[in-house]
Amino acid sequence: MNTVTNPSTSDPLLSREEAIAILNTPDENLQKLVARAELLRRKYKGNHVSIHILTNARSGNCSQDCAYCAQSCRSNADIEKYRWVADEKLYEDNTFVKDHHLSRHCIGLSGMNFSDGEIEELAEKIRKMKKDGTHLCCSIGFLTKHQALLLKEAGLDRINHNLNSSRSYYSKICSTHTFEQRVANIKMLQELGYEICSGGIIGMGESKEDVVDMLLELREIKPEALPINFLLPIPGTPLEHTDMSGLTTAYCMKILCLARLLVPTADIRCAAGREVYFKGEEKMLLSVVDSIFASGYLTAGGQGIQDTIQTIVDAGFTYEIESA
Template sequence: MLNNLVNKAIKKAPLSRSEIDFLISCPIDELCKAALKIKENFFGNKIEFCSIINAKSGLCPEDCKFCAQSAHYKTNIKEYPFIDIKGIEQQAKKLKSNGVKRLSIVISGKSPTKSDLLKIESSLKIIEKSGLIGDASVGILNKDDLLRLKKASLNGFHRNLEVSEGFFRNICTTHKYKEDIETVKTAMQLGFYVCSGGIFGVGEGWKDRIELALTLKKLKVHSIPLNFLTPIKGTPLENMPILKEEEALRIIAVYRFLLADKQIRVCGGRNTVFSPKTKRRVLLCGASGLMVGNYLTTKGFDITSDLKDLKELNMQLLQ
């Protein structure tokens, strides 16, 4: 049956609920090998590196239960306004030299201020000058602001849905799920490369995970970042258990079956769930991209170790 589902996924045919349930219960080694076949059909042996810059940190009015940057919680993170543009230029050059293709400006807050927008525009021009593709994860934007950033060379727009609509109220109460959906739809309509995914290990079940995947499929987004919870002291989810490696791998593999031709990136929490010795496993279960370097408020794996993994697995960077 697994081979039949691989063929269906390659043809981008929808899977039934019973077929999805089969994948959820399938032995993990077999599932990962099958998901890798689907990934290789669409991406060959290529893996894309992307990275982020936390350009404005903390004091966010949103109450996302997993986030260290929320002003609702005391997490003792570094809080700062928009960083100096020179710092962005230095990071961009370093990341470019390590094979990173896309670099995203990230700021805290529901939406950027007018001052933030000016600095985002300047940052995007620097990223483009550095030879990287400029992306942004800057909250909920309207059509006019998106068009403004598009003129400033913004290529990719990122807005996570985080979880399923039914589970969303357990994670965030300061804005509506439909606001995220509408932002993603607007970005798609304007021709952006749209990146939207979620976070796992926040108390959701498989029903929620599948619902999120099917929502992203319906929205036809180009890239799906998969994040795994890093429990942060001071947040409501500080005592949540860390996902087991097998569970994280199963999520990646099932998402490959459901979103066969999409760029599936393993992002935040990769170094929480996986160790330096086991992290290469995500590359063997359907992932086609990695977020490398540091995350918003936590450290990531050293990029050179990710490059070493690619070399030893006979994989190449997507340039």
């Protein structure tokens, strides 16, 4: 088969059929696929792994009904709920990122719409954190243009807004907003000069074609970072009893390889589920992805920082960024 290439980079430009074929790679050919993806990982990301620390700045009481989320209006999950995390915790996490020379401090806020007053409060916190020279990303629902500009002026570098699934599957996981609204929000943010982090969640009952279609949409968006989460079914959410038997390490790895092949220049991040689906396979994982979280996720725990660093070093990679 003659693979079309991107004329400016000579990287492969896969068709939808070729992308589906990659997810159908027989397990015995996985190493060949990993080697193919690793070439692009080395070409664009060298030997570096970006470590991110996530602070859940606003937790619970969300008006939206995303089926996977412990903070949604249809979740009974036993989680902490608060309007603002204590400033002390937020700033401690930021100093931690600085002191350990980590790549980024990610700040998650539950909810889809915020008042201008709330955004001004957040902007004030961002101004303080930027004094540490850390790179900041917020996961923050839909902003108005005015609000996005306010946060940009405060120093916010990047915004996370995931597509989560394919355009055609999206209504199966959320009924309170649409896929199209998400894409429009991302476009508005890109026009304002924001870096974009956008990816998805695997394991919500979607087909392989849905995974491919989501990744093809992300190829059009060209995010700076592309996080792939592997579902951790949370008790109290509608996806609590999801059958996860199809999410083998090999299948998860094929998805990450495909993400690298389709969007080679992005930071491909293995986000939630890394500690479950890739335990003992970190070297293979890091040969394709160049970005991970340490110290847990929004409502789930994860691998601590020292362990994470050790895992990276043992696998032969580096993680420190230059101090700002």
